Amino acid sequence: MANLAPESSNAPIRVAVAGASGRMGRMLIEAIRDSGDCVLMGALDVPASLGIGSDATAFLGLASGVPITADIDQGLAGADVLIDFTRPEGTLAHLAACARLGVSAVVGTTGFTEAQKAEIAAHAQRIAMVMAPNMSVGVNVTLKLLDMAARALATGYDIEIIEAHHRHKVDAPSGTALKMGEVIAHALGRDLKECAVYAREGVTGERDPSSIGFASVRGGDIVGDHTVLFAGTGERIEITHKSASRTTYAQGSLRAVRFLRGRTAGMFDMFDVLGLN
Ligand SMILES: NC(=O)C1=CN([C@@H]2O[C@H](COP(=O)(O)OP(=O)(O)OC[C@H]3O[C@@H](n4cnc5c(N)ncnc54)[C@H](OP(=O)(O)O)[C@@H]3O)[C@@H](O)[C@H]2O)C=CC1
Numbered sequence: 001m002a003n004l005a006p007e008s009s010n011a012p013i014r015v016a017v018a019g020a021s022g023r024m025g026r027m028l029i030e031a032i033r034d035s036g037d038c039v040l041m042g043a044l045d046v047p048a049s050l051g052i053g054s055d056a057t058a059f060l061g062l063a064s065g066v067p068i069t070a071d072i073d074q075g076l077a078g079a080d081v082l083i084d085f086t087r088p089e090g091t092l093a094h095l096a097a098c099a100r101l102g103v104s105a106v107v108g109t110t111g112f113t114e115a116q117k118a119e120i121a122a123h124a125q126r127i128a129m130v131m132a133p134n135m136s137v138g139v140n141v142t143l144k145l146l147d148m149a150a151r152a153l154a155t156g157y158d159i160e161i162i163e164a165h166h167r168h169k170v171d172a173p174s175g176t177a178l179k180m181g182e183v184i185a186h187a188l189g190r191d192l193k194e195c196a197v198y199a200r201e202g203v204t205g206e207r208d209p210s211s212i213g214f215a216s217v218r219g220g221d222i223v224g225d226h227t228v229l230f231a232g233t234g235e236r237i238e239i240t241h242k243s244a245s246r247t248t249y250a251q252g253s254l255r256a257v258r259f260l261r262g263r264t265a266g267m268f269d270m271f272d273v274l275g276l277n
């Protein structure tokens with residue numbers, strides 16, 4: 001078992017990255033290199049990835065000695081923790097291997113079905129895991145603000161969540177927007193499954209006051225914008241978070257990696273990591 005050394009240990013944390021050639025994968029590999037307390041141990045990607053076989057830091061013009069591989073066991077060998085920003089099916093395959101090998105995990109991937117989430121929760125009984133649709137400090141503080149706003153604006157305000165992302169994003173609404181909806185629904189004693197409205201077209205009828213609406217914009221290189229609109233009569237409140245860089249996601253992920261030191265099993269989120277619970 002490769003469970004992380006206790007929190008007090010000075011040994012570097014050995015980190016593997018899945019999705020090594022992706023937007024987040026590269027950001028994470030650079031952040032690990034600069035971290036001072038983490039070391040890159042493995043790099044995973046899909047067999048069809050052009051990066052397979054090349055050095056994981058080649059994109060930085062550097063040699064790490066860590067090749068990008070599609071062999072999951074090889075990519076996880078010697079690692080204390082895996083950081084996974086890939087696709088749901090990839091994450092599930094990686095987590096099954098992590099559970100088998102005793103490797104902790106930080107999961108940033110979004111777009112899971114309820115059944116996939118249950119599968120992940122089962123793995124967390126065997127390994128320690130941090131999973132969150134958004135690793136940035138700012139977004140997680142925003143979630144707290146939304147909880148407060150929703151409770152204070154419980155009646156008379158229509159709630160709409162608007163998110164915008166780059167043209168390459170494959171899931172909608174974003175995991176962050178869905179989490180915002182869950183936080184707000186919970187604060188209002190509603191079930192998001194019952195009250196979410198994901199699309200409007202044609203003669204929709206008047207707005208149901210108990211609904212929470214979602215709108216997704218895709219275009220260009222937008223890193224990630226989220227606005228929650230509380231629209232009342234005579235006023236409206238907008239709570240907005242905008243990401244200008246993916247660095248915040250990478251730095252949050254490394255905070256999650258450090259949080260996992262000394263933990264052997266269980267499911268945690270960024271509220272746990274940031275002490276926001
Ligand atoms: N929690 C958070 O803070 C954040 C979460 N995300 C989420 O992270 C995920 C990745 O985002 P991003 O880096 O922009 O995406 P990219 O498409 O840039 O990167 C994904 C990487 O995973 C690889 N991949 C694709 N399918 C699989 C698979 N089935 N198994 C293993 N690897 C696979 C891709 O390979 P290839 O390109 O060859 O297909 C690529 O290397 C998304 O779900 C996104 O929503 C993103 C940013 C922040």
Ligand SMILES: O=C(O)C1=N[C@H](C(=O)O)C[C@H](O)C1
Pocket residue numbers: 110133134165169173174175176177223224225
């Ligand atoms: O795909 C992205 O880029 C992002 N995905 C996450 C999400 O779905 O919420 C987090 C962030 O918004 C960027």
